[in-house]
């Protein structure tokens with residue numbers, strides 16, 4: 001591994017764009033299927049992994065929703081989240097803000113409380129054992145109706161003290177942010193910060209809608225901003241964080257090759273870019289794998305890698321005291337790496 005890739009791996013970081021359902025590795029999927037006597041559509045782990053060959057976002061989502069069918073109990077959600085947190089710890093993540101999609105589970109009859117209960121139990125354990133702080137973001141599925149999202153918000157009411165923010169994910173094209181105007185306004189009135197996937201496959205106008213209509217504090221993905229000079233200037237001016245997911249973008253053919261990724265150009269244009277794993281079980285790696293791939297393909301410098309790590313802390317919802325602690329830890333690791 002290059003020196004700079006080693007620095008990237010060693011740096012304390014936060015992950016801000018992670019779907020907990022997207023951390024389901026094939027081995028765990030088969031273990032859970034066996035636990036519940038459920039049959040998966042693939043004969044074994046190898047066959048399932050071989051199916052991870054996507055042409056676009058929708059081809060991935062079809063498999064991702066099929067995989068989630070083995071998640072049934074509080075313990076399943078605990079096991080899933082704990083397995084992710086072991087990777088987070090190994091990658092020197094000090095803070096994670098994770099999405100969960102309640103509609104994927106409640107539609108199948110899984111209790112809302114079991115989903116969030118299992119996720120939270122693992123998070124609290126990682127906080128105790130490893131000092132990893134966390135936030136939990138409830139995401140609405142944009143291929144479903146706004147009425148569905150409103151019903152989900154109602155269902156979430158007894159658990160709102162466990163929910164730190166709201167997101168919007170799933171099939172982007174044809175489902176613009178403006179479809180969710182009313183439900184996002186209600187969430188903001190409840191005091192919840194909101195984010196939305198925008199500009200992954202969708203056009204720059206979807207990013208503008210997320211900013212202007214949904215009033216998001218961050219944009220998830222946002223890579224298609226590069227197509228609009230006016231939007232690039234605005235994002236740089238307002239320092240709106242973008243949670244970019246490089247391996248995801250290549251796996252879902254937003255770019256044909258990592259060398260085509262615009263992340264470095266976006267950084268150079270002054271955008272507040274972060275690196276995240278999105279659905280690491282499906283896209284070939286966790287946060288450090290994403291950093292290593294970008295260092296290799298784009299030739300990121302040590303300063304750029306440090307900037308990305310700092311951005312991940314600054315773009316988080318942490319209070320300023322803990323942010324300062326984590327930023328100081330980044331400075332320490334960088335100083336050590338330089339041999340000072």
Ligand code: HPA
Pocket residue numbers: 019022057169170171172197200248278279
């Ligand atoms: N985009 C949209 N929806 C998703 C994604 C994504 O990258 N991952 C999981 N759900």
Ligand code: ZN
Pocket residue numbers: 017018019169197220278
């Ligand atoms: Zn995502």
